[in-house]
Structures are given as C-alpha cells and as structure tokens.
Amino acid sequence: MPTWESNKKPACALICVGSELLRGKINTHAASLARRLASIGLELTRETTVADDAEALTASIAQALSNFDVVFVTGGLGPTFDDLTREAAAAACGRPLRRSPKLLAGIAHKFKKARYLHMPPANARQADLIEGAEPIENSVGTAPGQWLATGAGSQRLILLPGPPSELNPMCDDFVMPRLRRLFPVRPQEQAHLHFVGVPESVVDHRLRPLIEQAQKSVRSSRGMRMDFTILAYLGLVDFDLFVSAPARRTARQALRRLVKKIRTKMGGRFYGMDKDYPLQKVVGDLFRRKRISLAAAESCTGGLLSARLTEVAGSSDFFRGGVVSYSNALKRELLGVSEALLKKHGAVSRQSARAMAEGARRAAASDWSVSITGIAGPSGASATKPVGLVYIALSGAARTQVRKFLFHGSREAIRERAVTAALDLLRRV
Amino acid sequence: MPTWESNKKPACALICVGSELLRGKINTHAASLARRLASIGLELTRETTVADDAEALTASIAQALSNFDVVFVTGGLGPTFDDLTREAAAAACGRPLRRSPKLLAGIAHKFKKARYLHMPPANARQADLIEGAEPIENSVGTAPGQWLATGAGSQRLILLPGPPSELNPMCDDFVMPRLRRLFPVRPQEQAHLHFVGVPESVVDHRLRPLIEQAQKSVRSSRGMRMDFTILAYLGLVDFDLFVSAPARRTARQALRRLVKKIRTKMGGRFYGMDKDYPLQKVVGDLFRRKRISLAAAESCTGGLLSARLTEVAGSSDFFRGGVVSYSNALKRELLGVSEALLKKHGAVSRQSARAMAEGARRAAASDWSVSITGIAGPSGASATKPVGLVYIALSGAARTQVRKFLFHGSREAIRERAVTAALDLLRRV
Numbered sequence: 001m002p003t004w005e006s007n008k009k010p011a012c013a014l015i016c017v018g019s020e021l022l023r024g025k026i027n028t029h030a031a032s033l034a035r036r037l038a039s040i041g042l043e044l045t046r047e048t049t050v051a052d053d054a055e056a057l058t059a060s061i062a063q064a065l066s067n068f069d070v071v072f073v074t075g076g077l078g079p080t081f082d083d084l085t086r087e088a089a090a091a092a093c094g095r096p097l098r099r100s101p102k103l104l105a106g107i108a109h110k111f112k113k114a115r116y117l118h119m120p121p122a123n124a125r126q127a128d129l130i131e132g133a134e135p136i137e138n139s140v141g142t143a144p145g146q147w148l149a150t151g152a153g154s155q156r157l158i159l160l161p162g163p164p165s166e167l168n169p170m171c172d173d174f175v176m177p178r179l180r181r182l183f184p185v186r187p188q189e190q191a192h193l194h195f196v197g198v199p200e201s202v203v204d205h206r207l208r209p210l211i212e213q214a215q216k217s218v219r220s221s222r223g224m225r226m227d228f229t230i231l232a233y234l235g236l237v238d239f240d241l242f243v244s245a246p247a248r249r250t251a252r253q254a255l256r257r258l259v260k261k262i263r264t265k266m267g268g269r270f271y272g273m274d275k276d277y278p279l280q281k282v283v284g285d286l287f288r289r290k291r292i293s294l295a296a297a298e299s300c301t302g303g304l305l306s307a308r309l310t311e312v313a314g315s316s317d318f319f320r321g322g323v324v325s326y327s328n329a330l331k332r333e334l335l336g337v338s339e340a341l342l343k344k345h346g347a348v349s350r351q352s353a354r355a356m357a358e359g360a361r362r363a364a365a366s367d368w369s370v371s372i373t374g375i376a377g378p379s380g381a382s383a384t385k386p387v388g389l390v391y392i393a394l395s396g397a398a399r400t401q402v403r404k405f406l407f408h409g410s411r412e413a414i415r416e417r418a419v420t421a422a423l424d425l426l427r428r429v
Numbered sequence: 430m431p432t433w434e435s436n437k438k439p440a441c442a443l444i445c446v447g448s449e450l451l452r453g454k455i456n457t458h459a460a461s462l463a464r465r466l467a468s469i470g471l472e473l474t475r476e477t478t479v480a481d482d483a484e485a486l487t488a489s490i491a492q493a494l495s496n497f498d499v500v501f502v503t504g505g506l507g508p509t510f511d512d513l514t515r516e517a518a519a520a521a522c523g524r525p526l527r528r529s530p531k532l533l534a535g536i537a538h539k540f541k542k543a544r545y546l547h548m549p550p551a552n553a554r555q556a557d558l559i560e561g562a563e564p565i566e567n568s569v570g571t572a573p574g575q576w577l578a579t580g581a582g583s584q585r586l587i588l589l590p591g592p593p594s595e596l597n598p599m600c601d602d603f604v605m606p607r608l609r610r611l612f613p614v615r616p617q618e619q620a621h622l623h624f625v626g627v628p629e630s631v632v633d634h635r636l637r638p639l640i641e642q643a644q645k646s647v648r649s650s651r652g653m654r655m656d657f658t659i660l661a662y663l664g665l666v667d668f669d670l671f672v673s674a675p676a677r678r679t680a681r682q683a684l685r686r687l688v689k690k691i692r693t694k695m696g697g698r699f700y701g702m703d704k705d706y707p708l709q710k711v712v713g714d715l716f717r718r719k720r721i722s723l724a725a726a727e728s729c730t731g732g733l734l735s736a737r738l739t740e741v742a743g744s745s746d747f748f749r750g751g752v753v754s755y756s757n758a759l760k761r762e763l764l765g766v767s768e769a770l771l772k773k774h775g776a777v778s779r780q781s782a783r784a785m786a787e788g789a790r791r792a793a794a795s796d797w798s799v800s801i802t803g804i805a806g807p808s809g810a811s812a813t814k815p816v817g818l819v820y821i822a823l824s825g826a827a828r829t830q831v832r833k834f835l836f837h838g839s840r841e842a843i844r845e846r847a848v849t850a851a852l853d854l855l856r857r858v
Contacts, residue, residue: 022473024464024658024669026457030478035453044451046485047478049459056475201549201571204509208551229449229481230509233592240449296732296753302739303725303732306753310731313807313840321755323763324725324735330750330793334763364759378742408542409569411742413594 010069010183011045012037015060017076017085018162019051028164029074036171041185041244042070052082061092061157069155070179075162077143079122086128086146089159093150095131103127103135107142130157136174141166147178156182186223187248189255193239193262196279196424198269200232203239206265214258218243224250226258234413235420236279271427279423280308286427287318287368294426295364296322297335297356299347299373300390305419320364325356335359346385348373350402353391361395368429369395370422376411390418394425439498439612440474441466444489446505446514447591448480457593458503465600467658467671470614471499481511490521490586498584499608504591506572508551514588515557515575522579522586524560532556532564536571562588565603570595576607585611615652616677618684622668622691625708625853627698632666633659635694643687647672653679663842664849665708700856708852709737715856716747716797723855724793725751726764726785728776728802729819734848749793754785764788775814777802779831782820790824798824799855801847805840819847823854 014033021027030047037043045068050056057076064071076085090097104127111119126143129135136145138161146159158175160167195203211228218226227242241258245251263270272282287294296306296319303324309315323334328347331337337355345351353373361369374390381387386406393402403425407417443462450456459476466472474497479485486505493500505514519526533556540548555572558564565574567590575588587604589596624632640657647655652675659668670687674680692699701711716723725735725748732753738744752763757776760766766784774780782802790798803819810816815835822831832854836846 020658021459022463022476023467023656024460026455026460027476028455030450031453031455034451038452045480046489047451047456049476051474060475199549201508201551204507205549205551208510227448228511229447229452230507230511231449231454232507234594240452295759298732301736302744302748303727303735303751303753304739306732306755307730307736310733310753310755311841311844313805315731316755319731319755321731321753321759323752324732324739324750326735326739326745326748326750327793330724333792333794334752363762364756365762376742406542408539410594410598412740413569415740 009042009185011067012042012070012072013064013068014044014047014072014074015057015064016047016049016074016162017052017057018049019082021049021075022051029162029167032164032168033072033074033171036168036176037179040176040180041188042179042183052076052084054084054088057084057088058091061089065092065151065155065157070158071156072158072160074160074167077126077145077159077161079120079126079142083125085159086125086130089146089157090130093130093148093157097128098131099124100127100129100135103129103144106144110142133159136160136170138166139169139173145170145174147175186244186246187251188242188244189248189251190243191241191255191259192273193241193259193266193270194272194277194279195237195239195266195269196235196271196420196427198237198266200230200237203237203266203269204230207239207262210258210261210265214254218254221245221250224254226254234409234416235424268428271424278311279420279427281312283423283426284309284312284315284318286429288314291318292368292429293318293320293364293366295320295360295366295369297360297369297371298322298324299326299331299356299371300376301372301374301415301418301422302326304415305370305372305422308419308423320366322360322364322369331356331359334363336362348375348385348389348391350391350404353393353402354395354400357393357395357400367396368426370426371395372418372422374405374414374418376414376418378411388414390414390421392418392422392425394429396429438471438614440496441471441499441501442493442497443473443476443501443503444486444493445476445478445503445591446481446486447478448511450478450504451480458591458596461593461597462501462503462600464658464669465597465605467656467669468619469605469609469612470617470671470673471608471612481505481513483513483517486513486517487520490518494521494580494584494586499587500585501587501589503589503596506555506574506588506590508549508555508571510551512554515554515559518575518577518586518588519559522559522577526557527560528553529556529558529564532558532573535573539571559586565589565599567595568598568602574599574603576604615673615675616680617671617673618677618680619672620670620684620688621702622670622688622695622699623701623706623708624666624668624695624698625664625700625849625856627666627695632668632695636668636691639687639690639694643683647683650674650679653683655683663838663845697857700853707740708849708856710741712852712855713738713741713744713747715858717743720747721797721858722747722749722793722795724749724789724795724798726789726798726800727751727753728755728760728785728800729805730801730844730847730851731755733844734799734801734851737848737852749795751789751793751798760785760788763792765791777804777814777818777820779820779833782822782831783824783829786822786824786829796825797855797858799851800824801851803834803843803847805843805847807840817843819843819850821847821851821854823858825858
C-alpha cells in the first residue's frame with residue numbers, strides 16, 4: 001500500500017460498476033470525474049469498468065486499493081439485487097457492513113417526502129455503511145455515498161452513485177472540496193493549442209525537440225512537472241499542455257515560454273488556444289469582427305460546411321446562407337454556372353468551383369463566398385478524377401482563387417476533410 | 430492463462446489507451462466495441478483506460494493476458510512519441526517488434542497519395558509489428574492494426590487505432606468476422622428496432638411488460654437466453670434484442686414472435702430493423718425506389734438536413750440539393766419568399782415555411798421539397814416565438830403541409846431534433 005508524500009500528487013483510480021456500461025451504454029463517469037479532478041489539480045491514473053458481479057468487483061477494488069491513494073467507485077449503490085458495491089467494497093478492505101439507523105431513517109423520510117408512504121424493504125440496504133466510513137449526503141436520490149479513510153489513514157475509498165444527476169452534485173458539494181483540503185496540490189497551468197492542415201505526425205516531428213528540451217529543463221527544477229496530450233481528428237490536431245510548479249507564477253512563465261516557441265515553430269498552422277474553440281468559431285469570429293459577409297455553394301459536402309458554420313450561435317451576423325448544388329440543374333439555376341462550362345470541364349473542376357463561388361456571392365450579395373465541389377465516393381470517380389479529388393474556391397470582390405485537394409479515407413472522412421480545408425482557407429482570407 | 434472451451438464464451442477485455450480519456454474526453458470505444466461484440470454473441474467482461482505511460486500500459490496488457498481469452502487494445506498506434514501501444518504490447522507478451530518493409534511501403538504510399546510527398550520519419554514506427562502478428566488494414570488512416578495469436582495459440586491480442594472512424598471499419602471488416610469464426614457461440618439471433626419521435630422512457634414503459642413476459646418464458650427453456658439494450662439519441666431510439674438458444678430455429682422463432690409484438694405495440698413510431706440503417710438511408714431508399722426527387726430549404730438547421738441526406742452514397746439519385754436561406758435576402762432571392770410575407774409573419778412562421786418549401790421545389794424542379802425554419806437559440810426568441818419553435822413544411826405537386834414543433838434542449842439538440850423530425854415526415858410522405 002503506497003503512502004502519499006506531500007510533494008507528490010496522489011494517484012487516483014476510478015472503478016465504474018454496471019453491466020450496461022459493457023453492453024453499449026456510453027460511460028460518461030470518467031470524463032465528468034476527470035474534469036472535476038483537474039479543477040483541483042488532480043488527475044485520474046486509471047479507469048476500470050466492471051460488470052455487476054460480486055467477485056470481479058471485489059477483486060477490482062482490492063487491486064486498486066493496493067496500487068492507488070484514492071479509489072473512486074461509481075454505481076452499484078441502488079437497492080436491487082444487482083447492486084453489489086457496498087458488499088464488495090467492505091469485503092475488499094476487510095471490514096464489516098453495519099446498518100446505520102440514522103441513514104435508514106433518512107432514506108425512509110425521503111420516501112415519505114416523495115409521497116411513497118412506505119419505503120420498499122429493499123431500500124434498507126442503502127443504509128449499510130462500511131465500518132468507519134462517513135456517509136455522503138445525496139440530495140437527489142436515496143443512495144448515500146461513502147467516504148472511508150483506510151490503509152493506515154493515508155488512503156481514501158469513495159463510493160458514489162452512478163446516475164450523473166446524483167454523482168455530479170455529490171462530487172461538487174462534498175468530494176472535491178474535501179480532496180482539495182486533503183491534497184493541496186501545486187498550482188497548475190494549462191494551454192490548449194489547435195492546429196489545422198497538418199498531419200499529427202508532422203506536428204509531432206516539428207514539436208518533439210521543443211517539448212523534450214522543455215521537459216528536461218522542467219525535470220531539473222524541483223517540484224515542477226510537465227505533461228501533454230496530442231489528439232488528431234480528420235485534418236485537425238489538438239495539443240494540450242499542463243505545467244505544475246510550487247508557485248503558480250513559475251508554472252505560468254514556463255508554459256508561456258513554451259507556447260511562444262511552439263507558435264513560432266508551427267506558424268500559420270496554429271489557429272487558436274481556447275479550450276473550446278472549434279475552427280468554425282474562429283472563422284465566425286473573424287468574419288464578424290471584420291464585418292465581412294459570407295455565402296457558400298456546396299456540392300460534394302452537401303451542406304456540411306454551412307451546417308458547421310451555423311453550429312455557432314450568432315452565425316447569422318455574417319453567414320448569409322448558400323446553395324447546396326447537389327445537381328447540375330441547381331448549379332445552373334441558382335448559381336448561374338453555364339451548361340457549356342459543365343459540359344466542357346465537368347462539375348468537379350477548377351472552373352466549376354470558380355463559377356459556383358462567384359454565383360453564390362452574386363446570389364447572396366455577400367462580400368466573400370466559398371465553394372466546394374469534389375468526389376466523396378465511393379462511386380463517381382473516373383480515370384482522371386479519383387475519389388477524394390476536391391476543388392475549393394474562395395471568391396472576393398478582387399479575385400477568386402481555387403485550390404485543388406486530394407483527400408483520402410471514407411466518404412465521411414473526405415467530406416469532413418474538405419469542410420476543414422474550406423474553413424482553414426476562410427480563416428486565412 | 431485460461432484456455433477456451435468450445436462450450437463457453439471467451440472472456441473479452443478492452444484496454445483503452447490515451448491520457449486524454451483520463452482528462453475529460455468521453456470514451457466511446459467501449460460502447461462501440463460492446464455493441465459489435467454483441468452482434469456476434471460475445472461480450473466485454475472488463476474495460477480499463479490507461480494513460481500514455483509505457484510502464485502502466487505494459488502492466489495492464491500483461492495483467493489482461495493472464496486473465497482473458499481476447500484482449501483488445503485501442504489507441505496509441507499513432508506515429509508520435511506518446512503512442513506506446515506497439516512497444517508495450519510486445520513487452521507484455523515477451524516478443525520483439527519487427528519493422529515490416531511491406532507495411533512501411535504501404536504507409537509511404539498513403540502519404541504520397543495524399544500529396545504530402547514524403548512520409549515524416551516518425552510514421553515509420555507504424556510499420557513495427559509484434560513478431561508473429563498479422564497486420565489489419567486501415568482503409569482510413571495510416572496506422573495498421575495487429576492481430577496476434579498468443580498464449581499457446583488459444584488467446585488473441587488485438588491492437589486497434591483509437592479514432593472511431595478508423596476503429597469501427599476495422600472491427601466490422603476484419604475483427605468481428607474473424608472472431609465469429611474463431612468463437613462460434615451458440616446460435617444467436619438478433620434484431621435491431623429503430624423508433625423515431627418517441628422518448629426513451631415511453632419506449633421503455635410501453636415495451637417493458639412485453640420484454641419481461643418474453644424473458645420469463647425464455648428462462649424456462651433450457652439453454653435459451655435473451656438480452657436487450659436500449660439507446661436513445663435526440664429523438665431516435667435504438668432497441669437491440671439478442672436471443673440465443675441451442676438451436677437457431679428456436680432462437681429465431683422466439684425473436685420473431687417478440688419483434689412482431691413490439692412492432693404492433695409501437696405502430697408508426699417504428700421505422701426500420703437493419704443494424705446500420707439510419708433514418709436518412711430509410712428516406713433515401715424510399716425516394717429512390719419511388720423515383721421521387723427532393724429539394725430542401727433550410728433556415729435554422731443551416732444545411733444540416735441536406736448534409737444528413739447526402740451522407741449516404743448514391744443520394745444524388747434523388748436529392749437535387751437546395752438552399753440554406755440563413756438570411757432573409759436569400760429567402761427572397763433564391764426561394765421567392767415575398768418581402769411582404771416576411772414582414773407580416775416573420776421568417777419563423779407557418780407561412781414562411783410554406784413559401785420556402787414551395788420556392789425550393791420550384792427552383793430545383795423537384796417532385797417534393799422540405800423546408801425548416803425555426804429558432805435554434807440561444808438568442809432570437811420573442812414573447813410569442815420561444816427558442817425551440819420550429820416549422821417544417823413538405824411540398825408536393827398536390828399540396829403543401831406545415832407542421833409546428835416545440836423542441837427542447839441546446840442549440841445543437843434543437844437543430845438535431847428538427848432534422849430528425851423532418852426526416853420522419855419525409856419517411857411518411
């Protein structure tokens with residue numbers, strides 16, 4: 001059993017209990033607990049999901065207690081026969097369960113208050129406390145949580161209910177404040193850098209020397225620590241940095257130096273730093289700030305770019321709308337692309353992209369416009385025009401420019417990458 | 430190390446790799462893998478998430494290999510220095526990594542095709558195979574998966590990439606068919622029922638007595654088993670049923686009886702039964718089969734309905750395209766909605782929805798058209814027009830009908846629910 005030293009972060013593990021989580025239900029417990037822990041400078045080291053099975057659950061809790069300082073268990077505190085967390089946790093730490101008369105009265109009172117006059121007998125089990133544990137008030141449901149100091153007092157076992165509507169308030173009101181007092185960690189600073197139009201491996205290749213150098217210098221400073229994660233998604237790369245130090249100022253300075261170096265290194269591929277700042281919001285803010293209006297003409301992306309731009313509230317300030325010219329007829333009718341042009345060059349061509357963009361700008365009387373035409377596949381390709389071929393045009397008062405792309409992947413991936421590329425071009429208008 | 434007996438299900442464990450999953454990103458891997466395993470009669474016994482930490486990852490894989498028949502590892506197959514799954518898995522099963530010249534050439538070719546002329550040196554690591562492992566083709570990204578028979582040949586270690594767009598096709602195309610051959614479980618029959626326009630709780634309430642009755646009768650038959658999962662998403666509910674029995678015929682009959690009862694109970698809310706049959710595909714197939722062409726005019730959904738319809742390959746057979754009339758100017762210019770109408774009734778009105786649909790049908794010369802206009806929020810509401818108010822019109826040669834909705838939730842939820850409602854109306858044209 002490890003003991004916690006005051007200059008180290010406690011290692012935290014989460015065990016999620018519930019067969020439904022292993023049968024297709026999405027588990028949001030880890031994410032919501034992780035965000036709450038980050039807010040007090042702590043983090044999860046491991047998450048495990050186990051079924052409603054007494055033996056497996058007991059073994060998991062025992063194993064976690066022999067490796068971690070703080071062990072959270074969520075779920076399995078209900079009244080039914082497949083709610084086994086109380087018994088398993090008691091067995092794992094070798095303590096008996098005792099029914100608390102006070103808790104029992106509280107649960108019965110909740111039933112009375114909720115107009116069920118009698119508490120069902122099964123709910124009495126929810127008053128069973130591990131010997132030595134402190135109950136955690138549940139203001140929403142009937143299952144109290146449990147907080148147990150164990151392992152010579154330096155370790156915490158925390159039982160919490162599964163439903164997010166009960167779990168989250170108990171974390172916010174009781175667990176996090178208590179943990180913060182118990183483990184006052186070093187101030188942590190974080191930065192979130194976003195890149196576009198560059199593969200994850202290229203980001204990695206360019207940044208690796210910087211990061212390694214920074215980590216080396218951090219390691220030589222007592223009590224400092226630097227972590228990062230890199231996450232790629234269809235043409236976008238998110239790079240998150242975390243620095244902790246004995247003084248917040250030290251952490252902030254180290255982070256600022258590194259971020260500056262990274263931004264210099266990545267140049268125009270960098271597009272934002274806010275935690276929740278998607279590319280469509282960057283583009284929207286830019287157009288709104290500069291009071292430029294925009295229209296779109298989409299072929300292979302079928303409205304996806306417009307849908308992305310209008311995801312953000314307030315997009316009507318700059319986005320006029322546009323045309324989903326999925327058929328050639330609409331390209332002619334609404335965008336004024338000539339029959340001759342379509343015949344000569346085809347709908348997927350530099351010329352068609354240009355005419356679509358210019359037609360959209362005219363129709364919407366907007367300052368700028370963007371068009372996308374391409375072959376998302378799986379069919380539609382020809383000898384000279386492969387699946388993934390996409391033309392994107394930007395049209396402004398002064399000129400129209402067209403860029404050619406060749407994207408790989410599924411129909412969905414090609415459409416997503418085309419939208420990301422279009423947003424990237426708009427960002428650099 | 431356990432050995433698999435032919436009359437038992439293999440025990441399956443999943444290890445998800447990625448610090449981001451312990452820092453607040455929601456993990457969808459377990460849910461998507463669990464649903465795929467259910468389709469071949471298998472299930473997950475345990476899921477564990479670990480950080481990008483070589484030591485912890487190696488220990489987790491080794492521990493899983495000593496307890497499970499099939500061990501999946503997702504994530505950590507990227508090219509960057511925090512992608513450690515290959516090395517950790519090799520260490521955990523005591524085998525060396527060998528760089529495959531064939532894989533290397535394949536990865537380099539993918540870069541060439543995507544117009545990055547040179548593969549970054551870091552990507553070479555993605556060609557490292559555990560000795561004895563078989564590579565799994567990745568049709569979307571550059572990271573191949575790995576399939577290794579280990580532990581005297583009865584055990585499988587399966588490495589898969591993290592991004593769902595790469596993970597899911599590899600599961601469907603390679604992993605599940607292979608596992609099904611390897612572990613032919615008791616004949617299992619499954620049904621996937623899709624409902625639209627009805628809350629999860631209502632589905633649950635209506636179907637519970639049917640299911641409980643069926644489960645009771647199944648429990649009394651030797652060797653039979655019935656499982657189900659229910660999954661709701663913004664106006665759509667998926668209901669999956671699994672029945673296994675010593676003879677396929679028994680399972681099929683039991684399932685058929687139950688499905689019939691469920692369909693009767695749910696009436697018009699039922700829209701399909703195929704595993705992967707989204708509502709937009711149902712609509713597309715219907716329009717294609719009946720040779721009806723369609724156009725769309727979207728305001729608050731900003732292109733989302735068109736994007737959804739064109740997600741499906743071959744949608745150009747029936748979908749002509751349409752107008753994203755985010756501004757009133759475009760409603761007038763491209764859809765011919767009169768200034769007077771907009772002034773009198775406003776853009777979010779029964780009259781405007783009707784005029785938009787009729788304008789789209791005229792512009793695209795299509796058989797049918799659909800329009801959506803509403804207030805997605807958070808701003809834009811008035812005393813008489815709250816956030817969530819949406820009008821959807823369907824226009825055909827004979828008549829135009831308008832329906833009024835009041836959706837709740839975030840901007841995103843309202844847009845999604847409006848698109849789902851429009852697809853539902855189209856389905857019933």
